[in-house]
Amino acid sequence: MEPVNLWKEFTLKKDPKVKEKLIVHYISLVQKIAKKAACSLPTYIDEDDLASYGIFGLLEAIDRYNPDFGIPFASFAVKRIKGSIIDGIRKEDRLPATLRKKARQVERAYEKVESQLCRSATDQEIAAELGISLEEFAKWLKALQYITILSLDEPLSEDQEISLKDNLSNPESPDPMQITIENEIKGILANFIESLPEKEKYVISLYYYHDLSNKEIAKILEVTPSRISQLHTKAIFRLRGKLSQNNKYNLK
Numbered sequence: 410m411e412p413v414n415l416w417k418e419f420t421l422k423k424d425p426k427v428k429e430k431l432i433v434h435y436i437s438l439v440q441k442i443a444k445k446a447a448c449s450l451p452t453y454i455d456e457d458d459l460a461s462y463g464i465f466g467l468l469e470a471i472d473r474y475n476p477d478f479g480i481p482f483a484s485f486a487v488k489r490i491k492g493s494i495i496d497g498i499r500k501e502d503r504l505p506a507t508l509r510k511k512a513r514q515v516e517r518a519y520e521k522v523e524s525q526l527c528r529s530a531t532d533q534e535i536a537a538e539l540g541i542s543l544e545e546f547a548k549w550l551k552a553l554q555y556i557t558i559l560s561l562d563e564p565l566s567e568d569q570e571i572s573l574k575d576n577l578s579n580p581e582s583p584d585p586m587q588i589t590i591e592n593e594i595k596g597i598l599a600n601f602i603e604s605l606p607e608k609e610k611y612v613i614s615l616y617y618y619h620d621l622s623n624k625e626i627a628k629i630l631e632v633t634p635s636r637i638s639q640l641h642t643k644a645i646f647r648l649r650g651k652l653s654q655n656n657k658y659n660l661k
Contacts, residue, residue: 411481412430415430416474432467432468436467438467444456445620447459459494461497462497463490463493464493465493465497466489466493466494469489470486508552508556509556515549516653517653518539519647522535529604529605529647550639550642551638553642554638554639601651605647609641611630612626612637612641613644616641623637
């Protein structure tokens with residue numbers, strides 16, 4: 410439940426003591442997001458560190474939030490908290506450059522093969538394009554699952570702010586043209602998600618839009634968490650490959 414009175418007081422006075430109360434009220438949101446992120450990252454990345462990164466996003470969200478827009482604070486803050494966690498991971502440079510290189514290779518493979526076939530590529534077809542065995546491709550996917558926690562929220566390219574995640578709307582800058590473009594991009598992404606293989610589509614839906622963890626999804630689908638991680642990883646690379654193909658808004 411939103412602390413309406415606290416928000417009214419903070420909006421009027423920007424009192425640091427009131428801000429502290431808001432931080433205490435919403436700290437569980439940061440912890441929840443950090444816990445979910447930690448499940449998909451290597452064990453050497455500490456959950457407490459992720460929460461520490463996320464606090465900066467919470468502080469920014471509290472400063473920028475306007476309850477008059479009628480948007481729940483949690484919805485407004487999630488993007489900023491996730492963004493701070495991702496920034497923290499990147500600044501620490503905890504993910505090896507070799508993994509990033511493999512991620513680019515896999516994304517390009519999905520882009521090329523699925524563009525040629527006009528359908529979802531099989532593991533065998535992607536492995537062949539990469540010039541590796543099916544067993545080696547499975548090892549790549551297992552290693553790359555750590556990168557895909559960042560993939561829906563990171564920009565499509567260094568000079569683009571648009572990400573894969575469908576959370577682009579900004580009530581502080583309601584430019585009609587920008588809103589029109591963003592809505593079309595959301596539509597493109599929705600179509601691409603719909604075209605994913607059934608299990609991958611289900612995993613993406615449960616993970617990003619129903620906020621379930623890999624373990625929770627695994628119980629629903631009656632498979633192992635590692636299988637969910639593999640499906641999630643392949644889905645992300647398919648989506649990034651499909652969006653790279655689509656250059657209507659210079660997304661490439």
